Amino acid sequence: MNYIVKFLKAISSETNPWQIAFALVLGMIFGLSPLWRLHNVLILFVVLVFRVNVATFLVSLGVFSALAFALDPLMLQLGERLLLADGLQQFWTALYNSPLGLLSQFNHTLTMGSLVSSLLAAPFVLFLSKYLIVKYRSSVMERVNKMHIVKVLKASTLFQKFSGLEG
Amino acid sequence: MKIIRWGGLLAFIAIFALVFIIIQFFLDSWIKAGVETFASRAVGAEVNVASVQHSYSPFGVQFRGIQVTDPQQPSHNKIQLDSLEAKLDLSPLMLRKVIIDDLSAEGLQFGVARAKPGKLYTKEESAEPEVSKESAGLPKLDAELPSVDSLLAKYPLKTQQAGESLKATYDKYETELSEQYAALPDEKALEEYKVKIKALTDSKFSNPEEFLAAQKQLKALKAELKAEKKKIDQFKENVSSASEQLQNDIKQLEAAPQQDLDKFKGMLGGDLAAISGITELVFGEQAKVWAERLFAAYDFLVPFLQSSEEQVVEKQREQGRWIDFADTQGLPQFLVRKANISLLLEGESIASHWKDITSEHDVLGRATVYSLASNGAKQWQALAVEGDFWMGEEGIDAKQSWTLNALQLKQLPLEFDQVISGELQQALMDSAGSLSIKKGMLDGAGTINLNSLSLDAKGENKLGKAVADMLKTLDTLAMSANIGGEILSPSLSLSSDLDSKLGDMLSSKLGEEGEKRMAELDARLSKLAGEQLGSSGEKVTEWQEWQDMAQGKSNSIEKMMKAEVDSALDKEKDKLEDELRKRLFN
Numbered sequence: 001m002n003y004i005v006k007f008l009k010a011i012s013s014e015t016n017p018w019q020i021a022f023a024l025v026l027g028m029i030f031g032l033s034p035l036w037r038l039h040n041v042l043i044l045f046v047v048l049v050f051r052v053n054v055a056t057f058l059v060s061l062g063v064f065s066a067l068a069f070a071l072d073p074l075m076l077q078l079g080e081r082l083l084l085a086d087g088l089q090q091f092w093t094a095l096y097n098s099p100l101g102l103l104s105q106f107n108h109t110l111t112m113g114s115l116v117s118s119l120l121a122a123p124f125v126l127f128l129s130k131y132l133i134v135k136y137r138s139s140v141m142e143r144v145n146k147m148h149i150v151k152v153l154k155a156s157t158l159f160q161k162f163s164g165l166e167g
Numbered sequence: 168m169k170i171i172r173w174g175g176l177l178a179f180i181a182i183f184a185l186v187f188i189i190i191q192f193f194l195d196s197w198i199k200a201g202v203e204t205f206a207s208r209a210v211g212a213e214v215n216v217a218s219v220q221h222s223y224s225p226f227g228v229q230f231r232g233i234q235v236t237d238p239q240q241p242s243h244n245k246i247q248l249d250s251l252e253a254k255l256d257l258s259p260l261m262l263r264k265v266i267i268d269d270l271s272a273e274g275l276q277f278g279v280a281r282a283k284p285g286k287l288y289t290k291e292e293s294a295e296p297e298v299s300k301e302s303a304g305l306p307k308l309d310a311e312l313p314s315v316d317s318l319l320a321k322y323p324l325k326t327q328q329a330g331e332s333l334k335a336t337y338d339k340y341e342t343e344l345s346e347q348y349a350a351l352p353d354e355k356a357l358e359e360y361k362v363k364i365k366a367l368t369d370s371k372f373s374n375p376e377e378f379l380a381a382q383k384q385l386k387a388l389k390a391e392l393k394a395e396k397k398k399i400d401q402f403k404e405n406v407s408s409a410s411e412q413l414q415n416d417i418k419q420l421e422a423a424p425q426q427d428l429d430k431f432k433g434m435l436g437g438d439l440a441a442i443s444g445i446t447e448l449v450f451g452e453q454a455k456v457w458a459e460r461l462f463a464a465y466d467f468l469v470p471f472l473q474s475s476e477e478q479v480v481e482k483q484r485e486q487g488r489w490i491d492f493a494d495t496q497g498l499p500q501f502l503v504r505k506a507n508i509s510l511l512l513e514g515e516s517i518a519s520h521w522k523d524i525t526s527e528h529d530v531l532g533r534a535t536v537y538s539l540a541s542n543g544a545k546q547w548q549a550l551a552v553e554g555d556f557w558m559g560e561e562g563i564d565a566k567q568s569w570t571l572n573a574l575q576l577k578q579l580p581l582e583f584d585q586v587i588s589g590e591l592q593q594a595l596m597d598s599a600g601s602l603s604i605k606k607g608m609l610d611g612a613g614t615i616n617l618n619s620l621s622l623d624a625k626g627e628n629k630l631g632k633a634v635a636d637m638l639k640t641l642d643t644l645a646m647s648a649n650i651g652g653e654i655l656s657p658s659l660s661l662s663s664d665l666d667s668k669l670g671d672m673l674s675s676k677l678g679e680e681g682e683k684r685m686a687e688l689d690a691r692l693s694k695l696a697g698e699q700l701g702s703s704g705e706k707v708t709e710w711q712e713w714q715d716m717a718q719g720k721s722n723s724i725e726k727m728m729k730a731e732v733d734s735a736l737d738k739e740k741d742k743l744e745d746e747l748r749k750r751l752f753n
Contacts, residue, residue, distance in 0.1 A: 034486070034487075044179065044182070045179055047175075048172065048175035048176065048178050048179040049171055049172055049175045049176045049179060050170060050171065050172065050175075051169070051170060051171075051172055076487050079487065080488075080490075083490045084490065089492070092492050093492040093493050096262075096491075096492040096493075096494070097492075097494065097496075099258075102258060102261035102262060103261060105261075107489055107490050107491065107492065108487050108488070108489050108490075109487040109488050109489075109490065110486060110487030111487070113487075
């Protein structure tokens with residue numbers, strides 16, 4: 001809840017839209033992939049060390065982890081097709097026998113399918129989310145803030161509590 | 168704006184430090200739980216590991232106090248190990264391949280009693296009904312003389328079976344042959360054919376039209392005769408086949424009473440005279456114990472190796488799957504490159520050396536080889552076992568040979584039937600042999616020689632005493648062993664000249680009572696055979712007569728079929744030529 005509030009505040013604040021969009025994309029890749037994978041360690045490193053919006057990353061992670069349940073069959077199929085594609089066998093075999101290949105666990109169908117799916121979706125998600133954030137701030141945000149329900153919510157103790165936790 | 172979040176970097180390091188600490192702290196317990204669960208599932212019985220300790224350089228793990236419950240006897244461990252240490256190759260683990268560079272096991276023992284019975288996790292397939300010794304081919308030493316009626320009622324008689332077979336043959340052919348015989352042309356019909364043919368061949372033709380008409384009639388008659396001959400030939404063939412089968416059945420029936428009598432001779436002697444496996448009866452149980460040790464390597468390794476393969480498949484089905492590509496290193500999923508296992512046998516420590524333990528020899532391209540040697544032990548002079556095995560797509564192929572010199576045997580209770588009890592007081596055992604496994608089937612042979620033998624045996628009745636007395640006189644015994652069956656349920660049979668000696672001796676000890684019963688049996692069986700034989704002999708004779716008659720008819724038809732009307736035409740031609748010659752030259 002805390003992170004949802006922070007996410008809502010982030011998209012409503014002056015935070016750079018690209019920062020939020022990148023966090024969404026990283027959360028998507030992390031959320032769609034199986035947890036213990038090398039690229040997830042790198043994403044975690046980037047999120048923690050660089051100024052990526054953590055709240056947005058965590059919200060994105062939660063949403064895409066839930067979506068993954070529905071998308072798993074499609075991603076499995078994609079991974080299977082890619083790993084068994086005749087034209088790619090030489091490349092996969094070379095990768096399989098390399099240290100990077102060993103660590104990446106690329107030869108797992110779900111890992112391959114989810115990583116490729118999320119990387120393909122990344123540019124669209126990145127630009128679309130940036131566009132939507134800018135659009136929201138310029139035209140929707142003001143009207144939302146004027147809504148009675150939002151005023152009530154903002155005045156609530158719960159909202160104040162979560163907002164106050166922001167460090 | 169600063170790009171780097173230093174606090175985040177610290178958090179990142181802290182997260183990984185925490186993960187490392189947790190792993191460091193709990194890894195041993197996880198390995199212990201994992202091994203116990205996996206191995207229990209593979210064996211089907213409780214597996215315990217007292218403690219586990221891991222190390223990073225070299226990467227390895229050490230297990231102490233391993234106990235594998237025997238599913239057949241949960242109060243005992245099938246295998247027990249004091250310690251097992253494995254040094255692993257780390258990089259193949261990333262490919263989910265377990266490659267153990269060096270494995271050492273200390274204090275391997277078999278059949279040690281457990282502190283408390285182990286749990287069983289699978290329903291025992293070996294809930295094979297306890298095979299009775301009788302049905303397993305082991306003779307039963309029942310010393311009472313059974314009555315003739317009980318013998319006839321209890322055991323299936325060959326005489327009876329042969330009689331039934333004879334009756335079935337007779338019933339099968341009797342109706343068929345009678346009908347076929349009735350359908351054959353009788354003497355009257357054949358005579359009519361003869362008359363018709365004679366009339367045609369003797370006719371004098373005044374013009375060619377008459378001659379052609381006669382020729383046509385003769386052709387029609389021959390066609391009829393040909394059809395009749397075909398029927399006769401078919402009948403002859405059927406009679407011949409039926410007679411042969413009936414004669415064969417009669418021969419079997421004639422021989423059956425003697426065969427039954429021979430069998431009953433043994434039974435009357437309380438099965439003793441029919442004994443062909445006294446060696447196995449006396450030494451079989453001990454030999455089975457020795458053989459179990461012989462197969463211990465396979466028995467232990469094969470289920471583990473096979474279930475490790477099944478395990479991977481099951482996991483892969485749940486969440487995606489791992490696709491393996493050509494491995495330049497050519498490594499199987501599981502491999503122990505080198506293993507030294509110290510085995511405790513009869514209180515003696517024996518070192519065994521293994522190379523390339525795996526279940527994927529096709530991938531590795533080499534067989535698992537092992538050797539075991541021990542010289543100058545307290546209980547034996549020399550022991551050597553060498554072997555190799557290959558688990559491929561077509562099953563297990565393996566070879567093993569062994570030699571054992573001067574193993575001291577002392578006070579071993581020997582398995583006897585209720586009428587004899589005994590003990591092998593002492594002996595020195597030499598054994599040598601080899602066995603091979605092809606597609607999971609065992610095939611092997613060996614010798615087991617007992618020297619300086621001293622046996623004590625006591626019989627509970629007259630016949631039992633006779634057997635016991637003979638056993639007591641033995642000071643050496645040369646046995647041959649044959650090993651067969653499937654790898655996980657091997658069968659062992661023993662034989663020696665003791666079998667025939669004992670058989671002869673016991674046959675002569677049937678006694679007066681036995682002789683009387685034999686005579687009674689002989690009479691009963693002969694009567695039964697006579698009844699069964701009935702009129703079968705006469706029937707064969709009748710069928711043979713039919714066959715002879717059919718042959719006569721066949722010959723007669725053949726002769727008639729040779730007749731030709733053109734001989735009449737020739738006669739006319741000759742006459743005309745003579746007439747012409749006379750007129751021209753006279």
